[in-house]
Amino acid sequence: MPALQNNTKELEDAVIVEVLESQIYHKPTIRTQQLSDDIKKTLSGKFDIGMQYHFHMELQCCSAVPTEDGLELYPSSQWMDLTQASAALVLNIPENKVHVNVRRCGGAFGGKLSRCNLVSCATALAAWLLRKPVKLFMTLKENMEIIGKRFPFSADYEVKVNNGGVIQQLTSQIFSDHGVGGNEKFSYILIFDMFKSNYKVRYL
Numbered sequence: 001m002p003a004l005q006n007n008t009k010e011l012e013d014a015v016i017v018e019v020l021e022s023q024i025y026h027k028p029t030i031r032t033q034q035l036s037d038d039i040k041k042t043l044s045g046k047f048d049i050g051m052q053y054h055f056h057m058e059l060q061c062c063s064a065v066p067t068e069d070g071l072e073l074y075p076s077s078q079w080m081d082l083t084q085a086s087a088a089l090v091l092n093i094p095e096n097k098v099h100v101n102v103r104r105c106g107g108a109f110g111g112k113l114s115r116c117n118l119v120s121c122a123t124a125l126a127a128w129l130l131r132k133p134v135k136l137f138m139t140l141k142e143n144m145e146i147i148g149k150r151f152p153f154s155a156d157y158e159v160k161v162n163n164g165g166v167i168q169q170l171t172s173q174i175f176s177d178h179g180v181g182g183n184e185k186f187s188y189i190l191i192f193d194m195f196k197s198n199y200k201v202r203y204l
Helices: 009-018 080-091 115-128 139-147 188-195
Strands: 003-005 040-049 052-055 062-065 068-073 098-100 133-135 153-161 169-177
Touching: 062 115, 068 080, 068 115, 080 115, 115 133, 139 188, 169 188
Parallel strands: 068 098
Antiparallel strands: 003 052, 040 153, 062 068, 062 133, 153 169
């Protein structure tokens, strides 16, 4: 499972003292369309989740084999069409010339969504230039130093429920620190979609 590191204190400090005010960006606010009149209890609090390392047992790796009309690519990837598009962009060839073959991949914890393409593109380029099969893989040390982490989140919330415990209204501020370089910046749209969980939510 992903290895956790409790580093939300730095994120909290940055928000409180606003030392990074010029680097804090506000994304669109989602607001409810109407307020419920069945509010019986109000709860408030704070939820933090620290930075995580994607501790997948199979490290980043890829094999590439040149063919008469393109390239056969065997990446360890969770996002095959992105791997195909990335390799084609690096090689400056049509995407349909890159054939991606992936065996079932389990337990990557999101660590092979986009970051696998660092290895896949390097492997594809080497095979393309050498016109020979190439295999590239990382050691665990290299994997932990290069691939990056899942960044920390901090959320302040106030939730209002009815007597049955069903959420009637939820107000939350969510902060995330995706690093100085935007290491796999997470889509705020996806965050909002996950945040509502199994509730059918109507908002503006």
